[in-house]
Amino acid sequence: MKPWFKKRINTKGTNRYYELVKQWWAREMNRITSGLSREKLIAFLLVFTGFSSAISLSILYRGLVSGTSPVVSMERISVQVHLHERRIKRASKSFFISPREYKSITGARQYLDSLKGSAEGKKTYDSIILGRPGFLDSLFFIENYYKSNVKE
The missing domain is CATH 1.10.287 (Helix Hairpins)
Known part of the structure; x- marks a missing residue:
């Protein structure tokens, strides 16, 4: 116990x-x-x-007897956006990928995928990935962006 x-x-x-x-x-x-x-x-x-x-x-x-509770007023909070932030937002909205650029990006991705098949290609693929970290992520992001903004 x-x-x-x-x-x-x-x-x-x-x-x-x-x-x-x-x-x-x-x-x-x-x-x-x-x-x-x-x-x-x-x-x-x-x-x-x-x-x-x-x-x-x-x-x-006091909690039970008091008839009304004070009303809390809520006001909108506005934060001024600086001029350089506006330029960045406008530039990001006008980002455009032409169909030709999209085909070259998908071609590069297919080439990288085909490199994985052989031993020599695997070495080349690994050297590209180690030399440029985030490259595949960028390709994937651009492809998804193109697919979401362009109706085929």
Whole structure:
């Protein structure tokens, strides 16, 4: 059977310091209240619980009785776009690939795919991929862009 009230100290990071502060606070409160009689401790406990209950009930009452809640106004946040950002956006919208360029790109991709078939071709393919990282990704992106923007 596991002990339910076993004292556990977590030695990892901030939890360790939290446990140390908790133990320090318990020792201090024990030291402060050690001289009080049982009747005084019960009186303090009743005052504390009564005060806490009164605060909780007042919060609950205000929440139930208040008819309307204040309206929160929301305004649109506008961020100014700098001139150079506008130029970049316009330039990216006017990106155009001609059908001839698209055929040459697909031809290059087919050539690279055909290189994988032989041992000599595999060496050439690997040297191209190592020399130009991201080349295949660029070809794939351009092909998808062309397909999504041009209706064949």
